[in-house]
Amino acid sequence: MFMDTRTSLCENPVIIADREAWEEIHLKDAGTIEVEIGFGSGEYLLRRASQYPDRLFIGIEKKPGMITEVAKRVASHNLNNIRLLESCARDAFTDLFPACSISRAYSLFPDPWPKRKHSKYRLFSTQYLRLLNNRLVSGCExxxxxxxxxxxxxMLKQLPDTGFEVENSTIPPQFDTRFERKWLKQEFSTFFRILLKKTQHIEA
Ligand SMILES: C[S@@+](CC[C@H](N)C(=O)[O-])C[C@H]1O[C@@H](n2cnc3c(N)ncnc32)[C@H](O)[C@@H]1O
Structure with missing residues (x-):
């Protein structure tokens, strides 16, 4: 779950390298917490963190290379309200975040696992959506x-019984992340947006 502590970059305080560093965040007293799942190159995370300096941003990403790359950028932008966690989002939500602790969560261009036989790897299953619901503050999105x-x-088929009211629409490009740019180059100009509002608390 945590980054290998032998890596010198773990000395970068942006990276949550172990449980002790996680506890030091004092989640309960941290105010408004936003979580980005699979932040990749971190463009959106950095932008939101600069826009909302009084919020704490926790980025979860399973690729160590992205963690070290984004940690350097966080340091060079002097942002002190971002922490990065190398983990599968499912494990981080299960083991680290208590119920009703997150005010906003987002995932831009999550891995779609297009082959039918790989659909079991898709993150936003009913089970994960119920966990996400549990960790979100009521009324949050x-x-x-x-x-x-x-x-x-x-995903829309996974949503019944997950405690969310759903709004889905198609949207134009607007996030300027690596994957959005990649799709734009391939002339995709419409994306699918699912906005989930927690209307009922789910025990998970
Ligand atoms: C298609 S990329 C999108 C990256 C970025 N959001 C963007 O828009 O450019 C998906 C990212 O999610 C990460 N990822 C996939 N499954 C994950 C999981 N279970 N937990 C955390 N990160 C995950 C991948 O490592 C990858 O960086």
Whole structure:
């Protein structure tokens, strides 16, 4: 779950390298907490953190290379309200975040796993959506944007009994992340947005 502490970059205080560093965040007293799942190159995370300096931003990403790259950028932008966690989002939500602790969560272009036999790897299953619901503060929102209509439709089917009211629409590019730019180059100009509002608390 935590980054290998032998890596010297773990000395970068932006990276949550172990449970002790996690406890030091004092989540309960941290105020408004936003979580980005699979932040990749971190453009959106950095932008939001600069826009809302009084909020704490926790980025979760399973690729160590992205963690070290983004940690350097966080330091060079002098942002002290971002922490990065190398983990699968499912494990981080299960083991680290208590119920009702997150005010906003988002995932831009989550891996769509387009092959049918790989759909079991898709993150936003009913089970994960119930966990996400549990960790969100009541009335708060989670935003998912995907380039894949198939993944969007699959997520919509996962949503019953997850305690969310859903708003879905197609949207133009607006996040300027690496993957959004990649799709734009391939002339995709419409993406699928799912906005989830927590209307009922789910025990998970
Ligand atoms: C398609 S990329 C999108 C990256 C970025 N959000 C963007 O818009 O450029 C998906 C990212 O999610 C990360 N990821 C996939 N599954 C994950 C999981 N279960 N937990 C955390 N990160 C995950 C991948 O490592 C990858 O960086």
């Amino acid at each position: 989670a935003l998912i944007v995907t380039d894949s209509e198939d993944y969007c439709n699959w």
